[in-house]
Amino acid sequence: MPLLLGSYSPDLMTKWFVYGISIGGWHLKATDPEQFQRGWPGMGFTHSLLYGVLWAFIFWRVLGSKTWAVSFLIGQWAHAITDTGDTVGTMLFFPWTIHIHFGAWAYAGQTGRLTDAAAYFSGPGAVWDLVWIVLGIFSWRVLTRSYFEQNVFTADAFWSKANRVVPMTALLVAYRAAFFYGTCRWIAWSLWAHVVHHYPYDISWGGPHWVHAVHSPPLTWPQLVGVGAIIATGVAVFFASRLEFSRKRWAAIRSRT
Amino acid sequence: MPSKRQLAVAAGYAVAGAVYIAIGVWFTDFLLSFFVALAYLLLAVWLIPTGVRRLF
Numbered sequence: 001m002p003l004l005l006g007s008y009s010p011d012l013m014t015k016w017f018v019y020g021i022s023i024g025g026w027h028l029k030a031t032d033p034e035q036f037q038r039g040w041p042g043m044g045f046t047h048s049l050l051y052g053v054l055w056a057f058i059f060w061r062v063l064g065s066k067t068w069a070v071s072f073l074i075g076q077w078a079h080a081i082t083d084t085g086d087t088v089g090t091m092l093f094f095p096w097t098i099h100i101h102f103g104a105w106a107y108a109g110q111t112g113r114l115t116d117a118a119a120y121f122s123g124p125g126a127v128w129d130l131v132w133i134v135l136g137i138f139s140w141r142v143l144t145r146s147y148f149e150q151n152v153f154t155a156d157a158f159w160s161k162a163n164r165v166v167p168m169t170a171l172l173v174a175y176r177a178a179f180f181y182g183t184c185r186w187i188a189w190s191l192w193a194h195v196v197h198h199y200p201y202d203i204s205w206g207g208p209h210w211v212h213a214v215h216s217p218p219l220t221w222p223q224l225v226g227v228g229a230i231i232a233t234g235v236a237v238f239f240a241s242r243l244e245f246s247r248k249r250w251a252a253i254r255s256r257t
Numbered sequence: 258m259p260s261k262r263q264l265a266v267a268a269g270y271a272v273a274g275a276v277y278i279a280i281g282v283w284f285t286d287f288l289l290s291f292f293v294a295l296a297y298l299l300l301a302v303w304l305i306p307t308g309v310r311r312l313f
Contacts (some may be wrong), residue, residue: 008291114285144263173303174295176270181294184274188281188288196282 001158002059002068004178006075009055010046010083019113033110034214038088040097047083048094052076067156085128087206087215093230098223099216103206104128106213118193119211124203126190133183148175273301 014037020029030036038044045051052073060069083090089101105125108116120126141147149168152175153159159171166174193199202208219227259267277297281288287297 113289117285140259140267144259169307170299170303173299177295177298178291180270180274180277180298181291184277184294185281185288187274188278189285191278192282192285 001156002065002071003075006052006055006072006077007079009072009076010051010079013046014043018109019116034088034107037109038083038090038099038107040091040094044091044097045094047080047090047092049077049080049092050094052080065157068158071156082128086125087213089216093227096226098219098227100219100227101216103215106206106208106211107215108211108213110214111211115211117189118197118199119208119213121186121189121193122199122201122203122210123207124205126186127203129182129186133186136179136183143176143179145172148172269302269306273298276301 017028017030018033018037020027022028032039035044036042038047055076056069056073059065059072080090080092084092084100085102085104086107087101087103087105088107089099089103091097092100105123105128106119108119111119136143148171153163153168153171162171194201200208200210202210206213277287277294287293
């Protein structure tokens with residue numbers, strides 16, 4: 001559950017205002033959707049690594065759950081890193097406001113919900129989603145009842161609390177819903193875009209090129225060096241903490257023997 | 258390999274998925290929210306089958 005929440009969290013905060021919604025005759029929509037969703041000033045910080053860390057800290061310290069903290073962090077980071085694949089990218093290292101972007105598929109959020117969907121499901125983004133669907137099918141065991149009962153239900157107290165009012169079968173359906181939704185929406189949008197409306201496929205890098213895509217400027221050499229330094233520091237801290245952890249474990253084993 | 262029972266369950270989800278896709282293609286608002294999909298799935302593969310089983 002926290003993994004799913006984490007993976008949806010950046011867009012939960014932003015997508016409604018990017019595409020616009022109507023409430024009681026009022027139409028609310030961002031005047032600059034790309035700036036609002038990915039930029040600063042704006043809500044672009046929801047697509048940063050720091051945003052995930054802050055929420056993970058809240059889950060850990062307020063709810064007292066390391067499982068929720070780590071799972072939410074993985075989900076949110078997966079979303080933030082995946083969105084670096086488009087032509088706008090994300091402010092991954094916020095408060096540093098440069099956009100990390102690989103430009104593999106077109107960012108077309110500003111064109112509206114339908115054109116954005118048609119573009120996404122016509123370009124490399126659709127291929128990227130398909131990779132995960134195929135991986136999910138090959139990992140079908142994680143969707144079985146026994147896997148859910150033995151590994152998921154026992155790992156997260158949310159499920160046992162929910163089980164007080166909702167039967168196990170319904171919880172299992174809810175657990176499977178994310179994969180069901182991801183797979184079905186991929187098929188449905190692909191049919192809508194290519195069978196009903198005949199939008200052309202263009203899975204070349206940066207495609208589809210028939211849509212007006214927003215692009216972030218390429219990173220300068222000093223910015224690239226800065227990004228490299230941040231990643232190198234992160235990797236060094238990770239390995240140093242592992243080394244320290246194994247040293248402490250060895251010391252504990254030695255003292256016991 | 259999945260068992261016969263697991264394949265039967267998967268077939269149930271596949272039928273529910275086909276209906277969801279058919280609705281979604283003609284009424285795209287149906288595809289926009291995970292929570293709509295969750296509600297639909299609970300209805301299609303849990304509530305309706307449970308109700309039918311109780312009736313017959």
